[in-house]
Structure formats: structure tokens, C-alpha cells
Amino acid sequence: MYEFPQVGFVEAFKLFWLNYVNFKGRSRRSEYWWVMLWHVIIASATGIVSIIMIFIPIVGPFIAIILWLLLIVYSLAAFIPNLALLVRRFHDRNMTMFLPIFSVVLSVLYNFVYFMALITSGDFMSTGHLNSANASYEVEPSGWLYASLVLLFVIIIIEIINFIITVLDSHKTANKYGPSPKYTQQAGPPHQFYAQPQPTMHQEGPTQSHSSVPRDTQTQDNQPTHDDTQLTDLDDLERGNRKPQDDPYKY
Template sequence: MERKIGFGQALKLFWKNYINFKGRARRSEYWYMALWHLIFIVPGLILLLIGLMTMITGISTYNSTTAMVGLILLFISWIYIAIYNLATLIPNWAMLIRRFHDTGRTMVLPLIFLTILIKTCILMSIINYQDPEYQYLSSTIIVIVSYVMYIVVGVYNIVICCLDSERRTNKYGPSHKYGNHLKPVSHGNADIYN
């Protein structure tokens, strides 16, 4: 058995494998990085909440200075969150794909999910521009179907990311969790694992 991936090592592996869409990623690597994301995003969310509350307080008390401070805090938090999300977009998808590989699945579903996400974001922007009040039934149906698709595919992704590693060497490489002791030995057309 190979050594376990720790909290700090998961962060190093995340940035080291920035654009690595090949190979496998252990479950601990994936979930420790999810915890790191939470740690990095919480300050932005706290700043967002403080800015929102400050702006609402300033508006309700007719204090333009307080409202402006709240607006500046909102702007700073949005910039921080946007930069962080853009910086981690590619390595997050790379790690998700490697996690799928670790469970013996292909990268097709994460790429389909990314395609759906991009297309529906564009579609939602068009709908919000043309029908901001959602007066047309077609706009409402498209929005509901989009969110249902996000939920279904998101839950499926979470379930796959919770599954244990495939014990044997698969087409994406040897198991990092169970070590290299299970190597395929070819006997004719069938592979037998030792």
C-alpha cells in the first residue's frame, strides 16, 4: 500500500497537476482539495455578506457613505471570488476527470457536464436579457430543466467522487491507493491480476 495523501499534500498535488487530465486521483486528494476550496472561498463569502449588510444598512438609513462602503466591499468580494474561481477552473476539471479515472470511468460525463454548463449559461443570459420577468412559459421551462440537469449530474458526480478507488490497474494506470502490487499478467486474450 502506498502512503496516504494528507491535507497539505492534496494542495500541492492540485497545483502540480494543474492541466493533468491523465492518470488517477485518490478520493482523499479530491475531498481534501474540496476542503481547501472551502477555506479559500469563506473569506470572500464573509466579505460579501458584510458588504451586503453594510449596503442595506446604508440604504435603509439614507447614509450614502455607508452604502458606498458596502458596495465597495461587495465589489472586492466578487473580484476575489471570480479570480479564485477562474484560477481553479481548469485544475478542478482535471482533478474531477482523474477522480473518474480512479473509479474506472471515462472523462465523457465530466466533459458533457462542462458542455451543458457552458451552453446553459449562455442560454440563461439570453433568456435573462430577452425575458427578465420570465413571462413566457418557454423561458420558465428552460430554466427549470437546466437546474434539474445541474442537480442530477451534480449528484451523480458527488456519488462517483465518493466511491472507492478501483483496486486493480485500469487503463488509466495503477491504483495509487492499493499500490502497484496488482499488475496485469497477459494470458492469451484475458488479463489476470496477480
């Protein structure tokens, strides 16, 4: 089984926006947590610069307000792709999108219930509820407040489960949501090509040479021949009335 290289820091942020509303397929662990790191860096940098701008006279507070507004716009723009990325991370663990969607629904419901709790319990600040004897305000908890506390507890439990799922490794095999983005069943990289067997040198049929003369014989015929009778020693040269310096093989 071969493991693909992990998604890079910049590549993960690019995939985050390219898959803006992609609730299908799978996303591996590195892709998810690189994006979370991007969010932390952007939010931290914006917050630090905004705090510094507050202490700069005249234009500083104005710049700080603009930065906070940009951060709010970024958070709203990243809401849907964050949910889509979490769903794909659950798909990578062979789990449905029920829990991520359910956590979002609970968060919206909690904000509504908490807002209603503030409204219903806000009249305790009026003078009619002021106890002049001990100069304190009597707070009357409403059902909205208790409901918001219950929802908050459930949301915390679900977020813990979501966190555990996001730190788990990818499912090693393909599932109903697609192939694994991290593992493959091949022994090597998918783009690796193995050497093909080379064709044999001697082939039959139409590819056979039309010449009936063996290759070795043709090679010998093409090579120049040497006359061994030209190689003589000194005695032969003297007997033949030839000078020794005329023989190139003497020395």
C-alpha cells in the same frame, strides 16, 4: 495488498496546482475532497471578511469589493484544475472523462439558454403588457425558459452521479489510466527491502585460506602456554626449601 497513506491536507492543495492541466492518470478520494475543503474555506473566509468590511466606514466597502474580485479571479483560475481533478477521479474508478466534460458543456449551455430566456421574457415589463384592470403583469413563458428548466434538471442528475463517483473508493488494481494511487499488490510498502541471505562462512575456490593448518590449531599455537609444574602445594615447597609466601597460589 498494501494501502498507501492518504494524501495530506497541504499536499492535496499542492498537487491541485501542480496538475493544472493534467487530464491523465488517477487521483484518489482523499486528494479530491481535501481540495474541495480548501475551496470551501477560501470562499467562506472571503465572504465573512467581506461582510464585516461592509460595516466599516470609508475603506470597508472598498476592501469588500477587492475581496470579492479576488474570489472571482480564484474561481476562474481553479476552473480548469477542478475539471482535471474530477476527470482523474473518474479515471481512478476506471471511467472515462465523458461525464465530467459533458456536465461542463451542459452548464455552459444552460447559462446561455437561461440568459436568452431572460431576454425574451423581459418585454413583459413594458407598459404594453400592463393589464390596467387587475394592475398586474402578464408573463408569457418562452421556449427558452422551458429549455433552461430541462437543462437544469439534467444538470442536477449528472451532478448527483458525479458526487457518488467522487465518494467511491479507488479501483484496487491498475487500469488503462495507470496504477492505483491507493493500493499496491505488494504485501508491504514498496520501499521495504527484505533481508538478503548471508553468504556461508566456508567457501571453496580462490576464497579458501591457503594455510593447511586448522584454525583451532593456529589458535592454540598463538595462546601462551602455562607450565603446570609450577603449581605446587605446601609440602612440595617445604621439600624444595621454598618459603610458602613465595607461592602465589597458596591463598
